[in-house]
Amino acid sequence: MRVVVDSEKCQGHNRCYALAPEVFDVDDLGFAFAIFDGDLPPELEAGARAALSNCPEYAITIHEDEA
Template sequence: MKVQIDPGRCQGHGRCHDLAPGLFEEDDEGYGRVPGDGAVPPGQEQAARLAAANCPERAVVLTEEA
């Protein structure tokens, strides 16, 4: 699984970082960002789904790897 943030949708609510700080960072202006290549480590899938489900702008995008 990989996680991304659509920068065109992100409004800087910070819920992704609050819910899954191991998967997300905040930039200097408070907008979310994904460090590295966005690969979700084993055991963090539920946190990634929770962050995506709680983003009011639907800016957190999850993709399943084949």
């Protein structure tokens, strides 16, 4: 699973960082970015999904691995 934050949509609510700090980090203004460029370790996938469903700006997308 790969996770991407759309920096155009992010408004710095920090919900992803609060819910999954192992997956997301924020800059000094509070804008979020994904820590992993490539695949997430499987144990972090649940946190990424929680962040996706709680982002008020729909700024997070998740790309599932091709089976």
